[in-house]
Each structure stands twice: as structure tokens, then as C-alpha cells.
Amino acid sequence: MPKEDTLVIHEIYASIQGESSFAGLRCAFVRTTGCNLRCTWCDTPQAFYGGTRMSRDEVLAAALALDTPLVEVTGGEPLLQPAVFPLLSALCDAGRTVLVETSGEADVSKVDPRVHKIMDLKAPGSGESRRNRWSNLEHIGPRDELKIVLADRTDYEWARDVIRERGLSERTPHLLLSTVFGKLAARDVVAWVVEDKLPVRVQLQMHKYIWEPDAQGV
Numbered sequence: 242m243p244k245e246d247t248l249v250i251h252e253i254y255a256s257i258q259g260e261s262s263f264a265g266l267r268c269a270f271v272r273t274t275g276c277n278l279r280c281t282w283c284d285t286p287q288a289f290y291g292g293t294r295m296s297r298d299e300v301l302a303a304a305l306a307l308d309t310p311l312v313e314v315t316g317g318e319p320l321l322q323p324a325v326f327p328l329l330s331a332l333c334d335a336g337r338t339v340l341v342e343t344s345g346e347a348d349v350s351k352v353d354p355r356v357h358k359i360m361d362l363k364a365p366g367s368g369e370s371r372r373n374r375w376s377n378l379e380h381i382g383p384r385d386e387l388k389i390v391l392a393d394r395t396d397y398e399w400a401r402d403v404i405r406e407r408g409l410s411e412r413t414p415h416l417l418l419s420t421v422f423g424k425l426a427a428r429d430v431v432a433w434v435v436e437d438k439l440p441v442r443v444q445l446q447m448h449k450y451i452w453e454p455d456a457q458g459v
């Protein structure tokens with residue numbers, strides 16, 4: 242079967258969306274295997290290797306069978322697999338609201354414009370800041386979301402400067418700041434955001450409060 246027709250999948254399951262303006266809504270997750278980055282604080286390293294090869298039609302059927310209005314394709318890094326692009330379009334064709342979570346390193350220009358891209362910008366504390374593909378910003382519009390995970394004050398200042406210098410709030414109203422769980426207190430970020438009048442949404446990793454912080458498949 243050609244690469245465009247199969248995917249290596251880590252898991253497909255239903256839960257609630259945890260980290261975006263869709264947080265709290267019932268959502269089916271398709272988690273692909275493999276990532277070409279190694280963020281210091283990554284909480285899905287189990288998705289780096291292994292997985293099950295499935296046909297694109299099988300993945301589509303499994304996601305739709307969960308019967309959720311929202312479907313998120315995540316990883317790992319989903320955009321490394323060519324079959325993800327037609328999968329995203331097929332999910333849109335099926336009437337779902339479709340999200341894709343991506344690292345900001347992979348090229349997002351070929352993602353179906355009906356999809357909501359939730360794209361990371363990697364701050365220095367991730368160890369992967371040099372991998373940000375800045376040209377991706379040209380493909381970010383009002384339906385998309387930009388997420389920066391902060392490990393410390395240095396990361397916050399990096400995020401603040403990037404938001405201002407690159408005019409990110411003119412591209413999308415959805416600018417998300419998260420903290421590395423257990424490393425940076427959200428209350429500190431809230432104080433800094435208020436002081437700097439930054440146009441962002443501070444968010445918590447909801448799953449880590451509902452389940453055990455290292456729980457998988459939830």
C-alpha cells in the first residue's frame with residue numbers, strides 16, 4: 242500500500258480536549274507514532290517508537306466510530322506521515338471539527354484550510370527552539386492557535402518578545418501559554434501576563450489535574 246494510504250498509529254481513543262480554546266469538550270484523539278524533536282519536557286515519549294500500521298480508511302473509521310463532534314490528530318508529530326493530510330480532509334468531509342497538534346517544525350502549508358491548527362512555538366527551555374519553522378506563521382489564521390510551553394521566566398520573556406515582535410495577535414486571537422507541569426507555577430505566569438498586558442490565554446494542562454500527571458491514553 243502506498244505511504245499516502247497507511248499510518249503508524251500509537252492510539253485512538255475518546256476523552257476531552259485538554260489544551261486549547263476547545264479545552265473541556267468531548268474529543269476523539271488519533272495519536273500517531275514518531276517525532277523528530279526531543280523537547281526536554283515532552284510528556285508523550287511513549288509515542289516516539291512502535292505503533293501499529295493501519296490503512297487510512299481504518300484510522301478514519303476508528304475515529305468516526307467514537308462519535309464525537311471534535312477529532313484531534315496529534316502525536317508524536319502527525320505531519321511527518323504523508324497520509325495524515327488526506328486523513329484530515331476526510332475527517333472534515335465527515336462533518337467533524339478537526340484539530341491537528343503540531344510541533345511548529347513540520348511544514349503546515351499543506352494542511353486542509355478547514356482544519357484548526359494548534360501549533361507550538363518552541364521556547365528555549367524545550368531545547369528545540371532552533372527548530373521553529375518561522376515560515377509556518379504565514380499559514381496561521383484566525384481559526385488556528387499558537388501555543389508556547391514555558392519552563393521558566395526566560396521562556397516567558399522569549400514568548401512575550403516573539404508575540405510582540407512578530408505581531409502574533411494580528412494573525413490569530415488564540416495565543417496560548419502553558420507551563421511545564423511541576424516546573425513553573427501558573428500563578429507566576431498569570432502575574433507576568435497581567436503586568437505586561439499580554440494578549441494571551443494562560444492555560445493549565447487539564448489532564449494532569451483530572452488524572453495522575455503521568456497517565457497515558459486519557
Ligand code: SF4
Pocket residue numbers: 276277278279280282283284285286316317318344
Ligand atoms: S514535538 Fe511534541 S511529541 Fe515531539 S518531542 Fe516535542 S513535545 Fe514531544
